[in-house]
Amino acid sequence: MIFFKNKHILVVVTGGIAAYKSAILVRSLIKKGGNVRVAMTKSAENFVTPLTFSTLTKHTVLTDIFKANDGSVDHVAWARWADFIFVVPATANFVAKMAHGIADDTASTLLLASPAEKVIAPSMNDQMWNNPATVRNIKQLDTDGILIIEPTTGFLAEGYDGKGRLPESNDILEQAQIRLLAKNGKLKNKNVLITAGGTKEALDPLRYITNRSSGKMGYALAQAAVEAGAVVTLISTVERRLPFGSKLIKVTDAREMLDTVLEHFDKTDIFISAAAVSDFRPAKQSNQKIKKTGNQGLKVELVQNPDILATVGAKKTGQFVVGFAAETENIVEYAKNKLVKKHADMIVANEVGHPDSGFNVDNNRVIIFRPKQAQKEFPLQSKIDTARSIIEEIIKSVFE
Ligand SMILES: Cc1cc2nc3c(=O)[nH]c(=O)nc-3n(C[C@H](O)[C@H](O)[C@H](O)COP(=O)(O)O)c2cc1C
Known part of the structure; x- marks a missing residue:
């Protein structure tokens, strides 16, 4: 502080x-x-x-x-x-x-x-x-x-x-x-919608497929947006300490997250998709606990989940849409692709899989991509400082 x-x-x-x-x-x-x-x-x-x-x-x-x-x-x-x-x-x-x-x-x-x-x-x-x-x-x-x-x-x-x-x-x-x-924030009276955390895709009532996302980046973005004066709604799979004044809607899987995002999207000025949404979910969800099968093992068929960022990118009517690209390789290429394919106004790329930055740690190192602009690299910073840098860049894009 x-x-x-x-x-x-x-x-x-x-x-x-x-x-x-x-x-x-x-x-x-x-x-x-x-x-x-x-x-x-x-x-x-x-x-x-x-x-x-x-x-x-x-x-x-x-x-x-x-x-x-x-x-x-x-x-x-x-x-x-x-x-x-x-x-x-x-x-x-x-x-x-x-x-x-x-x-x-x-x-x-x-x-x-x-x-x-x-x-x-x-x-x-x-x-x-x-x-x-x-x-x-x-x-x-x-x-x-x-x-x-x-x-x-x-x-x-x-x-x-x-x-x-x-x-x-x-x-x-x-x-x-x-x-x-x-009080003097540039996002005063702006509605900011943020998703956070890894989605949990149920196999049965007890088990699910998820990823290593902790939700820390999404919560840090919520704090940075509140500091900038915004009215913040966080749609998250994880509960952490909620920044003062922001509202949390707890969800579990990708489809529920998408429905909740769409419910709020019309009233949103800035949407930030920081959640790690599972690309796949089990094709079938068993109503009962799946039992052991002896030596036969278990084959789980996966189907693709809806793409929240792309859905929202196709629907936007003036909202500023920000996506995250968490990649383990070729991040620049993937991020640039994502910007175009998903009609995003900004992609924040971070290389995950490093012990010092990315998923489930307190620091992050990001590169920001915008249509027709040079990419902007940020140094390794705490997630709250990274979030403040991202919100600053969003403010520049929205108001300048
Ligand atoms: C033991 C004790 C505890 C008190 N605790 C409080 C308190 O927590 N809040 C409060 O508004 N007044 C409390 N009071 C009353 C105030 O001390 C009293 O209204 C006093 O005039 C306040 O003066 P000040 O506002 O100039 O400090 C307490 C009084 C006593 C004797």
Whole structure:
């Protein structure tokens, strides 16, 4: 996560029971290369001490603007210094003050005086969270452009399950990064449909034919598209950690994947076929488990599956269609062929079968092909960086 690197980040800690967790958030931000300072409300000092944060940040913690009257701490300068302000946790009281522009202490004054991008993570008991006053205040902050990381449902300090828990620090930062990037993303309001994972072609109720695809590339593309502001639907055979805000439709085999793609294709602006669709499936699917045959073995007849990319390529009415070519040899030739034969607007070719790139690993090395354009090669990168490069190239093709 390079997003927060070298950024000026002010963390405001308010007086909730989850205040101790903000120390972990501060540490994570520092680890990610952020330049972090902390301000606290009076109530927050009942839960954690400024010493914790001054030790972590190696910086004075701003608690009382009236006490810091020696000129060493200037709250207006702090408000201007910040690129981002995180309020973690945000109490119901602090949310109410922000919603009404109240500046009656150091932390709320900083918030009001700062042009920085603001992220709040409210945390409170479920009664406070569901109180109509809090609901109103949260709505107001959302309208004001404050990024709200909603609390999760789980075990509350009160000793029962409810909505109000502060999400884990990494989840807060990941969600904040994706949503902050998406705010100014070039794919805002564009519908992006992505397929991911290897299809599973059933032999009987227990067994299937599949391939080594892990779905990692498709999920990385979903994240990169969300970061670019898109509304993302992922059609996948595998369940992984879903990028914030995207929607998953789980499918199993090639025919089900095709039907689901076609259901959504009319409303799609960009289609990316990153799934490893089995070329073949068993001609017959047994209703019962296939039993051992002694020494006779088992012959399985395979028939060809529908070609999702070609079907969609033939149907497109303005959609930008991207296919993947995962090959073990002659990738340039195969990729160029695929571009023409399947009416694709882009083919992303990758050589699979290498230990460091391709299927079921975390890195990839791709070459991008477009009609009437020179091919573009990318170095070995993590799958998320590869995905960001691909989305960037798609944006260039769609908008330039
Ligand atoms: C033990 C204890 C735990 C509290 N936990 C929360 C909490 O999780 N969320 C919340 O909104 N308020 C909580 N409160 C109430 C706030 O501390 C109180 O509303 C306070 O005025 C908030 O001040 P601040 O917003 O200036 O930090 C708690 C109070 C106590 C005594």
